[in-house]
Amino acid sequence: MSVLRRFYIGIASVLLTVLALPALAQNADAPIQQLLQEHGEIIAKSSRKTIGPAIDALGSSSLPKAPEVLEKWQAKELWVIKETGLFVYTEKVDSKTERMIDIATGEVIGEVAKRDLKQLKPNSGIRGLIGAALVKFQLQDPSVAARNRALDAIERDAEDTHLAALRDVMEAEENPDIAARMARLERLLTIEFGESDEERIDAINHFAGDLGVDVRAALNPLVAVRVEAAEAAPEGDDVVRVLTPGSEALSREAAYDILVAAELAKPRISRDDKREALIANISDGTVAGVQVASLDSEEARDLAYAALARDGVVDAVATEAEVDETLGSFTFFERYTAASPAVALAAAAVLTGIETKVALNQTADLALDAVSLASIYFLAAIGLAITFGVMRVINMAHGEFIMMGAYTGFVVQQFVPDHTLSIILAIPLAFAVTFGAGVLMERLVIRHLYHRPLETLLATFGISIALQQIAKNIFGTQARPLTAPGWLDGSLVFNDIVSISYIRIAIFVLALLFLALFLFVMNRTRLGLEVRAVTQNPRMAASMGINPDKINMLTFGFGSGIAGIAGVAIGLYAKVTSEMGADYIVQAFMTVVVGGVGNIWGTLLGASLVGTLQKGIEWLNPSNTLAAQTYMILFIILFIQFRPRGIIALKGRAAEA
């Protein structure tokens, strides 16, 4: 903009202001302007104390323009024309000129010199009131989504003014969901901002037994405590408990620091500070007459420092004995600081109740976790239980069959992008691949090693390391994803604490299906009958026309195939790597051994025990999964001491077979 042009506009605006004011199309009769004019004085006065009626009037008016006025006012964009007292919005043109906009129509009225206008500058108190009034408008917005958004905003960042606004609008709310939300939010806000203790305690008690995280978030600050010290025994309702220095809740150092902070005791000095002080006072190889070379123990340094203190070079500090004495003469206690004792006590009582309930629900959640872990172990172990239980063959490569199944799923997903379809294809394919691998292995290796369990163990181990390395060479070392179909995303949520993801439910269902399948095959089919016959007495079975070779081959294939399917399931919930089999194999062995060999129910019990145990230990020591696994294995080693043959043990001649 050229200087010349600006000059002209300047002239024009001055002229306009001076000459043409009455001629401006200011809509002084608009209802909103009228309303503002009614309270013009107090608005212009802009005092926290008196502004109430004005904001109330705007807030309770049903004028469509009211929210906009409030927003502009809050943003300091509402100005008043000094001469007429009419309210306008403005836009800055330059440092001396503002463009006026009609508050009713939103049309530009014209430009005017800044000095003819007065900006309303609401202080923060007033802005808060305006905000509350605005919230009320938002809460009454015809759109449900907008009302929800307003509630979200309050939940995120509540202020005391929101409480009144909420109370004003909640009764008129028609949408039942939103009404419920509002009612709950009103109670929560009352806890925080309620005016009287009674009101707040009422609200607190309202939430007895409520598991919501928001409730605990509202209550926890109320029971905040501060540790204080006094020479006399503390009195008053707000004293939570008396603490002993040196206990777990209050270390001696912390206790003494409290006294020092309250200037009730002489400060102590840290070892480092003491050393610095001594170094600072070295002269001619001595400190306060003590040879530096002899200062190689804390006692010697203490003495030297005390000597310095006597000379007045450094401040005297408390010795250990003095610390003991001082600590002994004070009583330490916790005091509620965030709320009045009555409120704090009520909050503490409700919190205790909630925590009990939370613990119960966490136990339930833990149980769900344990069940899902148990189903994974069961899936991983069932194939092993078949080969170990039926054929007395330890298959160390079982874990690698799980891995093969998972990689089969991964490969299928490379060709079939639809996740649902690819999983449906992957399961039978994984079974087929691992069934084939199992049969091949049985024919080539295991068949030659029957009744040589240790050799079988080692030979299958050789296969295991070879398979693992081959997988690494083909697929690389990085984890490959096996993506679950969309409908398995998310969780089944019971409440804020108890939930379980759909994938885990699917794995659980799969485990049940396998149990049913196994029971069906073993108890209701010809194959099962023959398998049981071969298990119990291979020679007799052979003489009855059953081919034990064929049965062994099929059994091994079947067990391996199930490992393949388990691999797909495990791959969905964990990553697919060449080492994933090794991660599960020891737990799977444990499951079989703990459960007892040769009995599917034993495997089920074993999986439950191992799963529950692992989750239980993790719960006791949540930060450390490694420790949980360590202790679980130790437990199992001890368990074997008492039940060497597992939970369900075969007795008599069958056990020696």
Place this chain on the structure above:
Amino acid sequence: MSTLLEVSGVSVSFDGFKAINNLSFEIGERELRAVIGPNGAGKTTFMDIITGKTKPDEGRVLWGDKSQSLLAMSESKIAQAGVGRKFQRPTVFEDQSVAENLMLALRKSRNPFSVLRFKASAEDETRVEELATEIGLSGALARKAGELSHGQKQWLEIGMLLAQDPKLLLVDEPAAGMTPTEREHTTDLLVEAAKTRAVVVVEHDMEFVRRLDCRVTVLHEGSVLAEGSIDHVTSDAQVIEVYLGR
């Protein structure tokens, strides 16, 4: 003649099946006894109980002058106390020589540390050679047990039992799979052994039992059906029914 072993009221069951049912049995210090019974009569389980392999559900097993209970003892302790057992299938250590097998069995301290320091004395070697002669294997001392014939293995096992010098010898079907001459030799060995100790022979073969010429106990369904001389037992109506009625 005082009682060496007293089994009374012993029962044991496997998964509901009663293998031994309220069985009582006694044997003196120098006695040869044959135990017979059809398949499944509980003969092997009976020996398992005495040797500590199977623990009974109820009943008592008392041993020796001091009436020590065998139930609280481990297999090795029972063996050290003087119970020797010969299994149905010859179980000798086939990877080791006949001499090593006999030396293993020789009555010496079984403690690992004394075994570690063990050096065979001339006396021990003489004893091993004596035993070998007794069982007809003096020429085969250096051979591996695995190379022996079936009958020779049976003898070696009996020789190992004799080397153990037990007070009670439990022998399970010693004559199975032997030629007639070998059988005769076996009978002689057992009869000879019974002169210095108690011997219990479990056997199927009536002819073999008859040749032993001793008291016979008949087991059936886990308890004693009849006891007495071979002629007495074979004329017992119940025994005939059990053996022939099936």
Place this chain on the structure above:
Amino acid sequence: MTDVSATGAIRRKPLVMQYPSLLIFLGCLALFTVGVTVLSEGFGIGMISTSFVKTLGKTLCLCLVALAMDLVWGYCGILSLGHMAFFGIGGYAIGMWLMYARTELIVIESLANQALPPTAQEISDGIATQIFGVVGASEFPPIWAVSHSLTLQLLAVILVPGLLALVFGWLAFRSRVTGVYLSILTQAMTLALSLYLFQNDSGLRGNNGLSGLQNLPGLDDVPQSTVSIWFFWASALALGLGYLASVAIVSGKFGSVIRAIRDDEARVRFLGYPVEAYKLFIFTFTAILAGIAGALYYPQAGIINPAEIAPIASIYLAVWVAIGGRGRLYGAVIGAAFVSLLSTWFTGGQAPDVNLGFYTIEWVNWWTVLLGLSFVAVTLFAPKGIGGLFDLLTSKTTPDRHGADLGPDAGALREKEAET
């Protein structure tokens, strides 16, 4: 196996006469030791590099632990998958002293320049910060209580594996856990131990393990070429003594008992032998042997971490013994030396790649596959392993049992293996 005279291996004869291969073995070991020394950089003409001397020294330690494995598995029939854990414990025990003592020297040196002489606490704090800084700790865990004392840590090399084996073995054997069950249980023990060590708060630096073990405290002036020969000698001596002790155990009546236990445990029990005590003795003795081997191995390797203790290591140990030929002591030594050196050659990138036209076999990636498959092949076709070749030379007789097992127990020798 043994040279059997008229009354077998029980007659009072010198050990060497009973076990002729002992002299041959010790002779070969001595020749090898002298040869390596002469060719080394430290004491000889420098034809063998220091790092290869270390590799050879480590191999001797692996031979020693393989010897232990053969005793417990080949002779006593216990397929332990825990002996590399004992090996690792030995390494950790000596590593703690090496690391402590060396760090102490460094810390004292750095504190010496300060204005005030350091207090004992300051030195200890300095060492702790140096050692445990990587796991975010600055205090000594209780497990390091005696790490300042070489004597006590050397005692720990023997006592910790020994006691662990004693307690574990006692628990396992008294409840009659045998065969594959026992193998899985030992594997679980190994896994538990390695998982425990992987934790940062185990007090042994978590997955960082202990490092800098090749530097002997106070001997910074001695070049590694010399130190490597010292350790090589120590390893050779340990192997020689271990072999001698093993021969003494297996050649007498004790050996006869444990082989009998391997082939038919129940029968030995009915002979009156407390089978559990024998197993426990062998298990514990071999654990100590493994601990000593580990204590010599890791100062040559320079670093130890929990991955070394993982079950897979113990399984490889079984592989070595199987390939070398179990049930004969020199077989275990040959197997360990052969496979571990071959493995070093293949994984070190020295083996030439095989170009198949459509695919190039890089041995770094395919060696494990080859090892796994050859292991299967050995189990299937050559249960006597490399040691079986020696039988071809001596052509010993064999009991003809038409392929039947020599005993009912898992681990019993098979006819094919018992041909000596």
